[in-house]
Amino acid sequence: MMQSVDEYVESAYSHLDAADILLTRGLYKLAVFHLHQALEFLLKALLIKRGYKPTKTHALHLLARGYQLTPEELNFLRELTIHYYASRYPDARQRYGISEEYYNKQRVETMYYRTREIFLKLREHDCTPDIGKLENGREAYREVLKWLQELEKKGIKIKLAAIIGSRAKGIWRPWSDIDVILIAENLPPPSIQRYLLLLSDEIDLDIRAYTPEEAEKAIENLEREFLDLEQHGKIVRDDGIYSKIKRKINQVKQRYEIKYIEELDTWLIKPRQSKRT
Missing domain, CATH: 3.30.460 (Beta Polymerase; domain 2)
Structure with a gap:
């Protein structure tokens, strides 16, 4: 059953929160997985908001098309998608040449802050809550x-x-x-x-x-x-x-x-x- 916009947004915040907690506990690889999921759920909420059915893709840069992100932000989304697979599957990590030691405190903290910046930009950009109209007809x-x-x-x-x-x-x-x-x-x-x-x-x-x-x-x-x-x-x-x-x-x-x-x-x-x- 397809979730509502609010349910997707709630899941997105939960993943961002989980990444924050895992980062403080030193579980860096797992934190990266949740960073990716935070953006994936938010981007799929935006798709529903625009009247589309969410696709099954995990490729963030494809989900983010049309949201006026900078080339640097889109490139980060590509990298985060790779790290999503690498954080889940050992064979993917081997294929991408990413060692376990790659996911250290400094690197994942940087990923966290970049993810949060993009998250907040997207959240304010289009995923607008419906709180009705005023007597003058304005939103x-x-x-x-x-x-x-x-x-x-x-x-x-x-x-x-x-x-x-x-x-x-x-x-x-x-x-x-x-x-x-x-x-x-x-x-x-x-x-x-x-x-x-x-x-x-x-x-x-x-x-x-x-x-x-x-x-x-x-x-x-x-x-x-x-x-x-x-x-x-x-x-x-x-x-x-x-x-x-x-x-x-x-x-x-x-x-x-x-x-x-x-x-x-x-x-x-x-x-x-x-x-x-």
Whole structure:
């Protein structure tokens, strides 16, 4: 059964997250495999978004045609495809003349950062979440992008912008406001001044704003906004922090029994009981 755009994107982020973890553990060859898979799943999400059925090819440079990548980026995708096969099959590694020692910390770290740069470029380029239209008929996503650009003009360094609520769940109405989680550096302290700075003059936003440190505390406190983010959030802007945010959410969730009650749009949360020996 063919996955949806969101499922492909979710898998892409999971592979990127796995590569990050494996890199820190020194499992370099396995990290390379997940780097390739992160881009493959994202590129196939883009194909579905454009109305095509994903092909079975693993050749990243073929999947990436039409996305205005530079020659250097396309060449990197060719190389990463070779390393995908080399990381999976010993005979392929022998055929390509790649030794086990090739996959060292410095080389794979470079691959990781290049992969992440291309990942974020592709993610913002075309894989746009559908969050509906406004009452004036405009695409809500495009208007949110304009708002983020205005914030950047004010000097706000955006780390993550994500949509939650009715628009993320696909039950919006044209008059629905837009629930936004914003994580950014150099925000004013929590106060009315923070939100006056962030408000849009063009669209109706309900903003939950955090610095990275505040976001980490909010996740520790299991604020429902972050449970909503993991459950149905739509990522609009990400500088690479989302995989770490998601990992933190999953770590905290291990300490609780959590269930989402869709009919009531609420979360049931209770501490997980330790097993007695």
